[in-house]
Amino acid sequence: MWYVVTNGRGWDEDEATQRGGLRFGGGLVVLSCAGSIPQKCLSGKLEAVYVDASRKMSENGVVPRAKVLTIDTMNPTVKNVEYAVRGPIVARAVELERELSEGMKKPFAEVIKANIGDAHAMGQQPITFFRQVLALCSYPELLNDSTFPEDAKSRAYRILQSCGGNSMGSYSASQGIDSVRQDVAHYIERRDGGVPCDPDNIYLTTGASDGIMTMLKLLVCGEGATRTGVMISIPQYPLYSAALAELGAVQINYYLNEEKCWSLDISELQRALDEARHYCSPRALCIINPGNPTGQVQSRQCIEDVIRFAAKERLFLMADEVYQDNVYAEGCQFHSFKKVLFEMGPEYSNTVELASFHSTSKCYMGECGFRGGYMEVMNMDDEVKAQLTKLLSVRLCPPVPGQALMDLVVNPPQPGEPSYDNFIKERTATLSALAEKAKLTEQVLNTVQGISCNPVQGAMYSFPHITIPEKAIKEAMEQGQQPDMFYCMKMLEETGICLVPGSGFGQKEGTYHFRMTILPPIDKLQILLIKVKEFHQKFTQQYS
Amino acid sequence: MWYVVTNGRGWDEDEATQRGGLRFGGGLVVLSCAGSIPQKCLSGKLEAVYVDASRKMSENGVVPRAKVLTIDTMNPTVKNVEYAVRGPIVARAVELERELSEGMKKPFAEVIKANIGDAHAMGQQPITFFRQVLALCSYPELLNDSTFPEDAKSRAYRILQSCGGNSMGSYSASQGIDSVRQDVAHYIERRDGGVPCDPDNIYLTTGASDGIMTMLKLLVCGEGATRTGVMISIPQYPLYSAALAELGAVQINYYLNEEKCWSLDISELQRALDEARHYCSPRALCIINPGNPTGQVQSRQCIEDVIRFAAKERLFLMADEVYQDNVYAEGCQFHSFKKVLFEMGPEYSNTVELASFHSTSKCYMGECGFRGGYMEVMNMDDEVKAQLTKLLSVRLCPPVPGQALMDLVVNPPQPGEPSYDNFIKERTATLSALAEKAKLTEQVLNTVQGISCNPVQGAMYSFPHITIPEKAIKEAMEQGQQPDMFYCMKMLEETGICLVPGSGFGQKEGTYHFRMTILPPIDKLQILLIKVKEFHQKFTQQYS
Known part of the structure; x- marks a missing residue:
């Protein structure tokens, strides 16, 4: 339901009144037009404003100036955009975190965000060498600091030499820094066996x-x-x-x-x-x-x-x-x-x-x-x-x-360079832990009746198939929610675990999934998987 | 002029030949269709490829597979995009730099890029405090380094506390880090007298x-x-x-x-x-x-x-x-x-x-x-x-x-904090130098007959009006160039100074300008301005 308000230009007051408008003082006519705005008002030829009926008009008849940019007049393609990885479920997770921090009682002590491939947020440590070089590039005074390894310094020096004025604060070429693109090309050649x-x-x-x-x-x-x-x-x-x-x-x-x-x-x-x-x-x-x-x-x-x-x-x-x-x-x-x-x-x-x-x-x-x-x-x-x-x-x-x-x-540390051993140690530790967590995730999820999980061969996610009882599907539909969104929301509210429903990624009609990252530290991941298991069992029982 | 090449699906070879195509071996028929591609070929129902006539076919009759993505089939709105600040004149400047570095003789020893507001590339030094904090955030081990001032450490600590896992490697909220947005809001309130x-x-x-x-x-x-x-x-x-x-x-x-x-x-x-x-x-x-x-x-x-x-x-x-x-x-x-x-x-x-x-x-x-x-x-x-x-x-x-x-x-250093004095010193030095260079630019340019420059009240650029002789305009037009592009290209080739023609920013029909940054160090700027002056005099003489 909309009102169109005209100050009399374009349409005169009489015309607007004839069309069902109400005189509202101050030369304004308020016209109800239930849902659609006359094209004339949108064309810009008429100095007219329209307001959502839910917005109150003040008593003296002055109507708040309507917005130029509203949900009805904005770029329609933007409205069609959806991005589930940071959708409503994540917004609710953030809210829950705030409520917890304000001392509100919840059935869980912390929110675990397994919705997004955000490794450092889940406690993964950055590669020391990378961060040393970035610090050196940020504050080149440190090139004189003897505690930094020489290979980090030479990398930083080379990067800075490729920057205008030797500063990361300069624009680079739009395609990217030349020397970096050369290094990328060499990397690809090595990776692909000389192609x-x-x-x-x-x-x-x-x-x-x-x-x-x-x-x-x-x-x-x-x-x-x-x-x-x-x-x-x-x-x-x-x-x-x-x-x-x-x-x-x-x-x-x-x-x-x-x-x-x-x-x-x-x-x-x-x-x-x-x-x-x-x-x-x-x-x-x-x-x-x-x-x-x-x-x-x-x-x-x-x-x-x-x-x-x-x-x-x-x-x-x-x-x-x-x-x-x-x-x-x-x-x-x-x-x-x-x-x-x-x-x-x-x-x-x-x-x-x-x-x-x-x-x-x-x-x-x-x-x-x-x-x-x-x-x-x-x-x-x-x-x-x-x-x-x-x-x-x-x-x-x-x-x-x-x-x-x-x-x-x-272009990471090479054999013989001072940072090489530590780099390999850190990289291996991270990748081994991920491999272990991939295995663990698949194993535990497959012990749950109604959950079936393909092997996590790579990447950072499991995407198990979940069986949702008919009763739950019906209740979700009644609430205008996708059944797996309904499921994930319930899990979030009851356990603090934030997953993304399969419907955010697309799935075969009538099947349901969730995406869960394998990133939490292993002890936390174990707890998380057990909580998922318990939730699923409880949910299934509740709706069967 | 285009050729359409069909391997016989959709159109059979006979049909294509009837339509003027030439049999070309290997089951291929090459069809000339001068300018427009038959809709049938574009619809995707026909396995057909088309090649620009300028591209050679190999002798055995195998035609290179035509591209999916060509200038004719790409997004037309992208083609309409123009961005003069990094346009052809800058590409030529980069080329000249390479030629110089390869030992080629030029009438100048270096290219001076006065085309873009890229302060550090022109030798401006970063604010020490900012870079110290960035180094601390990049490599938090440095928080234990006693050579860093305490206020830099406390800023870094606060920023890291606002990052997931205390790492700049985590995603932030899409709208930006909460605490940063709060600091921005306080800054605006201070700047705007409490609004x-x-x-x-x-x-x-x-x-x-x-x-x-x-x-x-x-x-x-x-x-x-x-x-x-x-x-x-x-x-x-x-x-x-x-x-x-x-x-x-x-x-x-x-x-x-x-x-x-x-x-x-x-x-x-x-x-x-x-x-x-x-x-x-x-x-x-x-x-x-x-x-x-x-x-x-x-x-x-x-x-x-x-x-x-x-x-x-x-x-x-x-x-x-x-x-x-x-x-x-x-x-x-x-x-x-x-x-x-x-x-x-x-x-x-x-x-x-x-x-x-x-x-x-x-x-x-x-x-x-x-x-x-x-x-x-x-x-x-x-x-x-x-x-x-x-x-x-x-x-x-x-x-x-x-x-x-x-x-x-x-949220820069505040009075009483250890980095305050140096921060103010550095900031003042940069802004005073810019003010001096703004004045200098206006003054020198206005001594040149045929150049008229408004005061550079702010920002980082002068945009003087230049008089281009009729003969030069004619020659530019004959070369299909905007007269001020012609002027700037000539200046680049003769002096190594890279400016952006006014036509890249828009200007009143029949007027000509260039944009020049005021960023080069003052001694270099002085030389640059004199070179611009000499070039303009020579150019005017040459074409009058």
């Missing part, structure tokens, strides 16, 4: 999200049935759906096979693509490997099949490989799309367009706050590359401390 | 550019004649035109009055708005104060008039105030839009929607590389604020080191 990498194809980014968003932005065009469609896995990391919503692109869902440990079937890609061709113009295929939220690690064969599919169907490939060091399961190994593409020979390596993404936020580093990342593009059209560089120049450059950190990730 | 500020209205950003882009994104909607229009000053900072192009919004130009020291006339706002109402729906008015590229500082009266205009015309106000400490001219003073809005009484302060922007990149800090900033919103609709927070959550959080730096800017 060549051109630093000109490297773009440093503000976390991987920024790179993914930018690539999608380049790809989107057309209207109606020629509008760009982008294939994403279901379940997906909701950055993808959010970005596509914001860009007004068409999201094409392909479903991962939960029965086969979240594997990717080419026949399912084909089905999704063939259907989508009827209503949009599919142009890109996004893959997350290792998987988020599903934790699977793709086989080399599967990657080859995907590349072949992309070539055949003329799709631009986007490979989200931010968890490339997070592989735990025996027999699993990370294969980069770039490497497989090159091994498939020039028919593919000279033609298939690929952008791959990496980040400082995951793996053993977990440095989310620095917002570092890079993207490598292959076989990208030169004119498009020029457009990309131009687009990036508008936001000037990615944060330089994040670029410095990315440099350290791709 | 209240709610931390809930503060959003930390990745530099000011990110905040401006985000606000514009919220504001854009509608199609055709109802498409959102945004008023920007001409000359403008090209972030605005670039953002509007990318969003597909309508840019509404209002011209600053060069004759009156780049002042803003309300009658010109009214003219621009009235004209724009015929073809779009104007919703926002952007102001840059102190001005970029024009260096003027708005009077309190002018700001009041602008607010009154925005209220009357129902425009959302965006105040870009990143140069708020950069005011040099006698009699000039920075007035924030927020403060003036509040002084105008509740009729305005409770209704006019305003977003104002600040940054760590300018003022006396010049910390561009950290990408820190904040935005304050006032009178923003609550539902829109919720949408804004949701939108920000997708990119997770602004870089935490930039947030920490923003905190230090708004």
Whole structure:
């Protein structure tokens, strides 16, 4: 229900009154128009304001000036954006934390945020070497401090030499610092067994999200049935759906096979693509490997099949490989799309367009706050590359401390350097602990009747299937909630554990899941898993 | 001229041949279709590739697979983006630097980049206290180092306490760290003489550019004649035109009055708005104060008039105030839009929607590389604020080191604290030097016949008017270049000085300018100004 208020310009008072408006003093006419605003009022030709009926008018008839920017007049694509990882459940978790700190009684002593891959927040320690170099770069006076190891100093010196005025406070080139891009290229060559990498194809980014968003932005065009469609896995990391919503692109869902440990079937890609061709113009295929939220690690064969599919169907490939060091399961190994593409020979390596993404936020580093990342593009059209560089120049450059950190990730201490042993010790400790926690999570969850969890082969999450009783589903629906949101909210209120419902990532109709990170310290994770188990049993009992 | 290549699916070879295609071996038919691609080929139903005629086919008849993403198939709004501050002239400057470093002979020994407000790159030193705190936050082991002052340690401790797991490597809240937003609110209250500020209205950003882009994104909607229009000053900072192009919004130009020291006339706002109402729906008015590229500082009266205009015309106000400490001219003073809005009484302060922007990149800090900033919103609709927070959550959080730096800017050393004296000394030195260089720039440029420069009242740039001889204009046009681009390119090639042509910011038809930063160290600036003078005289002579 809306009121339109006009001061008499455009519509005169009489016309507005005739249309059911009420004279309200001060030359104002208040017009009720139940739901829709006359186009005339929105066109800007009429000096008219409209207010939500729920807002009180003051007694003297002066109506508060209505907002220019309201939920009804804002960018509609922004309204379509959803991002479950920081959605309502997290807002409630923050509220609960505040209530606890204010002394309110709860059935738990602390809120455990297992909703987001935020390693340091869960107690993971940063790599000493990385932080030493960042301190040296921040305050170069420390280069004279004898307590810092020489390799940290030489890295810092090299980074500062690449900065304007030798300061991290200077803008870098929009594509990123030259020497960092060179180091990234060398890293990729080493990682991929010598496959060549051109630093000109490297773009440093503000976390991987920024790179993914930018690539999608380049790809989107057309209207109606020629509008760009982008294939994403279901379940997906909701950055993808959010970005596509914001860009007004068409999201094409392909479903991962939960029965086969979240594997990717080419026949399912084909089905999704063939259907989508009827209503949009599919142009890109996004893959997350290792998987988020599903934790699977793709086989080399599967990657080859995907590349072949992309070539055949003329799709631009986007490979989200931010968890490339997070592989735990025996027999699993990370294969980069770039490497497989090159091994498939020039028919593919000279033609298939690929952008791959990496980040400082995951793996053993977990440095989310620095917002570092890079993207490598292959076989990208030169004119498009020029457009990309131009687009990036508008936001000037990615944060330089994040670029410095990315440099350290791709160029860590080498054997023989003073920091090498400690670096390896710290990295191994973090990755071993993650592997142990991945195993533990799968094991404990699979002891619960009504929960079934695929092996966490990689990444940082489990995404178990949960059975929700019919009665609970009905109650959730009555409250206008997704059943797994209802389940997760209840768990949060009763146990303090903050998970993300599967509906935030997408799942097969009628199935329910949650995403839980494996990041809490092992003793805390054990308690958390037992609490999840107890909650699930209680919940099932309550609603059966 | 295009060729369409089909392997026989969709169209069979005969059909393609009938349509003028040439059989080309390997089952391929090459079809010339001079300019336009048949819709059938673009629809994706046909496995067809098309190549630009300029690209050679190999002799065995195998045609390179055409790209999915080309200049013709990419997002058209991205193509419309322009950003002169890092445009072709800067690319050439970088090339010249490389040529110099490779020993190539040039008529100059170094390239001086006076194109961008990048203070540290021009030799400005960072504030010691800020960098000490950042080093402490990066490597908290240093909290035990007795050489760091206590106030730096306590600031670092407080920042780390506000980070998850006490690490800058954790994600912060998407809106920014709570304690930093509180400090920003206190800073604004102090700056504005006690006008209240709610931390809930503060959003930390990745530099000011990110905040401006985000606000514009919220504001854009509608199609055709109802498409959102945004008023920007001409000359403008090209972030605005670039953002509007990318969003597909309508840019509404209002011209600053060069004759009156780049002042803003309300009658010109009214003219621009009235004209724009015929073809779009104007919703926002952007102001840059102190001005970029024009260096003027708005009077309190002018700001009041602008607010009154925005209220009357129902425009959302965006105040870009990143140069708020950069005011040099006698009699000039920075007035924030927020403060003036509040002084105008509740009729305005409770209704006019305003977003104002600040940054760590300018003022006396010049910390561009950290990408820190904040935005304050006032009178923003609550539902829109919720949408804004949701939108920000997708990119997770602004870089935490930039947030920490923003905190230090708004909460610097206080009287009595150990770092206070040195902080004041450093800040004063930087601002005094800038004031001196502002004066020097104006004075020297005004000694040149054919150059006329308004006082640099604030910010970091001069934007002098230059007279370009008819003959040079003609030659530029023949080369398809803007005359001032032609002028600046010539200056770069002959002197190594990199400026930005006025056409990159917009200017009155038939007038020409360049933007030059006042950032080089004073001795270098003196040389630079003399070189500009000599170049202009020579150029004028050459073309007269």
